[in-house]
Amino acid sequence: MQWSWHPVQLSFYVATIATVIAFLLAILSAFWIIRKDRKGKAIIETIFFLPLVLPPTVVGFFLIMMFGTNSWVGQMIEKIAGESVLFTSTAAIIAATVVAFPLIYQSIKTGFLSVDKNIIGAAKVDGANDWAVLVKVILPLSYRSLTTSAVLGFTRGFGEFGATLMFAGNIPGKTQTIPTAIYLAIETGETTIAWYYVLISIGFSFLLLFLINRMKSNE
Numbered sequence: 361m362q363w364s365w366h367p368v369q370l371s372f373y374v375a376t377i378a379t380v381i382a383f384l385l386a387i388l389s390a391f392w393i394i395r396k397d398r399k400g401k402a403i404i405e406t407i408f409f410l411p412l413v414l415p416p417t418v419v420g421f422f423l424i425m426m427f428g429t430n431s432w433v434g435q436m437i438e439k440i441a442g443e444s445v446l447f448t449s450t451a452a453i454i455a456a457t458v459v460a461f462p463l464i465y466q467s468i469k470t471g472f473l474s475v476d477k478n479i480i481g482a483a484k485v486d487g488a489n490d491w492a493v494l495v496k497v498i499l500p501l502s503y504r505s506l507t508t509s510a511v512l513g514f515t516r517g518f519g520e521f522g523a524t525l526m527f528a529g530n531i532p533g534k535t536q537t538i539p540t541a542i543y544l545a546i547e548t549g550e551t552t553i554a555w556y557y558v559l560i561s562i563g564f565s566f567l568l569l570f571l572i573n574r575m576k577s578n579e
Contacts, residue, residue, distance in 0.1 A: 361550045366533055367541035368560060370449060374537060375517035378456035382464050382513050383506075385457075390469040391494050412462045416522020423455060423527045451528035452535055456517035464513035471505020472498055504575060511568050519561065 389408065393401060411419050427434045427445050438444050445451050475498050483497050499506065521539035530540040538557050545554035 361532075361545055361548045361553060363553050363556060364532070364541075367536045367538050367557065370452070370535070371518055371537040371539075374449065374452045374456050374520075375460075375514050377453050378460055378517040379464070379510055379514040381453070382457045382461040382517075383468075383510055386461060386465040386468045386509065386513075387494075387499075389465055390472050391490075391498070394469065394472050395490060408465055409462045411459050416459075416520075417526060419458060420455065420523040420526025423451070423458065423523060427451070427454065427527075446527065447529040447531060447535060449528070449535055452520075452524050452537060455523040455527045456520045459520050459523060460513040460517040463516050464509040467505050467509030467512060468502070471502035471509070474505070475501045507575065508572055511572050515565050515568050519565065 392398075393405065398404070424446065425431060427437065429435065429438060429444050429446070434444060434446075445454070479501070480493055480497060483493050488496065519539060520537075521543070524535075524537060525540055525543070528535040530536050530544055532541075532544075536544070538561050542554050542557045542561075545551070545557065
């Protein structure tokens with residue numbers, strides 16, 4: 361195994377795209393959940409949080425079952441794209457999105473609930489509809505939680521390993537991310553190369569978490 365920047369670049373690419381997708385889905389989901397008393401809310405939120413507690417291999421298994429060539433979703437994607445999503449960078453993005461979503465959702469929901477209901481009520485009295493309230497009131501007043509959620513989600517997606525290994529594989533130059541590159545380096549006895557990737561991962565994750573703590577201390 362030789363050192364390569366590709367796992368680093370792919371990890372940043374995967375984590376960025378996954379964070380954007382999970383971030384948008386989490387905003388819509390959190391707003392939908394808090395807007396009214398929803399029937400089955402506890403069940404829905406339990407499903408949202410399952411990727412946090414399930415073994416990564418279980419998450420990977422379900423992704424394979426959902427997007428594999430034997431599922432109608434996988435067959436539809438293959439018909440449109442001309443190839444299966446399995447063992448591609450797209451698979452890595454999907455896996456990272458799934459595992460990052462719960463963290464992003466929880467942080468965003470907490471931020472939304474912290475907004476003064478009197479302000480929301482005043483906006484509705486002035487004629488603002490639900491989407492106007494979200495865009496012009498809730499999101500601006502929740503910016504700290506939004507920022508924290510994005511950083512946490514990015515860090516989680518950046519370090520995703522188990523589901524990615526099962527669903528996207530560990531193909532050098534194609535689907536190999538930093539975590540899977542570390543795994544391969546250890547398996548092949550390339551401890552020095554593993555250390556390079558480990559230090560990059562630790563350094564970047566430390567920087568992101570440090571920024572979050574600085575933000576919280578300035579609140």
